[in-house]
Amino acid sequence: MSINVEPIESGSVIDHIKAGRGLKVLRILGISEEFTGRVALVMNVTSKAMGKKDIVKIEGIHIDEKTADKISLIAPNASLNIVKNSKVVEKRKVVMPEVLIGVAKCPNPKCISSFESSETRFKVEKMGLRCAFCERVFQPEELLS
Amino acid sequence: MKKKDLISIRDLGKDEIENLFSLAKKMEGAAKSGKKFFNDKIVFNLFFEPSTRTNLSFQAAAARLGCTPVAFNPQVGSVQKGETFSDTIKIIDGYCDVIVIRHALEGSARFASQIAEHPVINAGDGGNQHPTQTLIDLYTISKIKGKIKGLSVHLVGDLKHARAMRSLLYGLGMFGAEVTLTAPVGLEMDPAIINEVKEKFGTKIRLTGKVDLKDADVLYVCRVQKERFADPYEAEKIKKEFRINPEYLERAKDDMIILHPLPKIDEIPEEVDKSKHAKYFEQARNGIPIRMAVLYTVLGGSGA
Ligand SMILES: [Zn+2]
Numbered sequence: 001m002s003i004n005v006e007p008i009e010s011g012s013v014i015d016h017i018k019a020g021r022g023l024k025v026l027r028i029l030g031i032s033e034e035f036t037g038r039v040a041l042v043m044n045v046t047s048k049a050m051g052k053k054d055i056v057k058i059e060g061i062h063i064d065e066k067t068a069d070k071i072s073l074i075a076p077n078a079s080l081n082i083v084k085n086s087k088v089v090e091k092r093k094v095v096m097p098e099v100l101i102g103v104a105k106c107p108n109p110k111c112i113s114s115f116e117s118s119e120t121r122f123k124v125e126k127m128g129l130r131c132a133f134c135e136r137v138f139q140p141e142e143l144l145s
Numbered sequence: 146m147k148k149k150d151l152i153s154i155r156d157l158g159k160d161e162i163e164n165l166f167s168l169a170k171k172m173e174g175a176a177k178s179g180k181k182f183f184n185d186k187i188v189f190n191l192f193f194e195p196s197t198r199t200n201l202s203f204q205a206a207a208a209r210l211g212c213t214p215v216a217f218n219p220q221v222g223s224v225q226k227g228e229t230f231s232d233t234i235k236i237i238d239g240y241c242d243v244i245v246i247r248h249a250l251e252g253s254a255r256f257a258s259q260i261a262e263h264p265v266i267n268a269g270d271g272g273n274q275h276p277t278q279t280l281i282d283l284y285t286i287s288k289i290k291g292k293i294k295g296l297s298v299h300l301v302g303d304l305k306h307a308r309a310m311r312s313l314l315y316g317l318g319m320f321g322a323e324v325t326l327t328a329p330v331g332l333e334m335d336p337a338i339i340n341e342v343k344e345k346f347g348t349k350i351r352l353t354g355k356v357d358l359k360d361a362d363v364l365y366v367c368r369v370q371k372e373r374f375a376d377p378y379e380a381e382k383i384k385k386e387f388r389i390n391p392e393y394l395e396r397a398k399d400d401m402i403i404l405h406p407l408p409k410i411d412e413i414p415e416e417v418d419k420s421k422h423a424k425y426f427e428q429a430r431n432g433i434p435i436r437m438a439v440l441y442t443v444l445g446g447s448g449a
Contacts, residue, residue, distance in 0.1 A: 133252025
């Protein structure tokens with residue numbers, strides 16, 4: 001069975017999302033019932049490199065650096081295509097940066113960053129993401145809610 | 146020049162800590178001889194949370210260096226008036242040469258250090274860090290034992306809530322000690338810090354629920370509060386088990402030392418104070434040279 005999705009004139013395509021994470025990517029993009037653009041979510045399609053993967057196509061949104069950093073938390077190594085005038089104008093991998101700046105709030109209710117306005121910072125460590133303020137370590141999913 | 150702060154033990158390398166220790170050794174001499182290193186520096190203790198010992202110890206250290214200590218404990222009222230934390234920091238920053246800060250929120254000292262132009266020393270930020278305490282603990286061990294590497298150190302008590310124990314485990318790992326963590330069920334050390342220390346330093350860490358001091362070179366005790374238990378009978382039983390009774394010490398090595406961050410209540414009975422093992426009052430005294438060394442360093446002192 002093949003699924004065809006019509007091409008978009010202007011927007012973003014996120015390919016090679018880890019299978020099952022596509023819905024979360026939509027949530028990061030803030031897609032709700034009110035969104036009027038065209039959106040396609042394809043789940044669990046066959047991928048040579050990944051076995052199975054999800055794909056998100058979205059019209060009218062050009063994903064910026066910060067949103068891409070956020071997507072990297074749950075879909076590292078996804079590929080991002082920015083489409084303008086029906087042409088792919090930018091193509092790159094979504095790579096988790098060494099430090100995530102201003103991307104997510106710290107989930108620790110006792111952390112100063114939830115009281116004072118300052119850019120949040122998380123250092124990517126082997127065990128997870130360490131808040132530069134309270135120094136606690138979180139798993140990527142925890143930073144998205 | 147980048148200003149120096151002391152916010153977290155994680156910011157320090159082993160060589161920096163060793164430098165602070167040799168400086169602290171010199172500060173012990175300076176405190177005795179009355180040698181001063183500054184005459185125009187103001188050290189401001191900004192304690193949003195009370196901590197008499199830490200506050201006084203920083204003030205005494207500042208005075209020993211020849212600095213002028215000033216202490217201010219903002220009342221809840223002035224916070225209610227609506228002045229933000231960052232405004233308070235900016236104002237105090239204009240009054241002094243170094244800010245020593247204690248605050249209940251985690252990361253508050255780091256946040257303050259990003260706002261202040263003068264150095265900031267963390268004197269406790271909630272459950273996160275209290276780096277001078279960790280330095281005092283490590284200094285005391287290395288001073289009495291002559292080394293830290295290879296020592297068997299037992300941390301005993303409520304390891305879940307004690308901030309001092311988490312940073313100390315990190316410091317012990319850095320210096321190559323072997324650590325036994327003895328805690329009641331439900332009050333064990335956060336696995337995140339255990340894994341961090343194992344991974345970073347390859348530390349041998351043993352977990353147990355029973356106090357057994359047979360192989361210990363250092364016993365570090367912290368309190369088990371009965372409020373942590375729902376059942377009062379259970380609380381009494383656990384408290385008794387984790388109190389350092391003289392019988393526990395019969396199994397211990399002759400030269401094992403006992404440390405405690407103080408104040409202690411009943412987790413160490415009074416008769417133990419007189420034993421040759423008890424070193425916690427000496428540990429508290431080491432707070433002065435260590436805090437002198439830290440203040441001297443962040444203030445860019447010379448001539449020690
Ligand atoms: Zn935090």
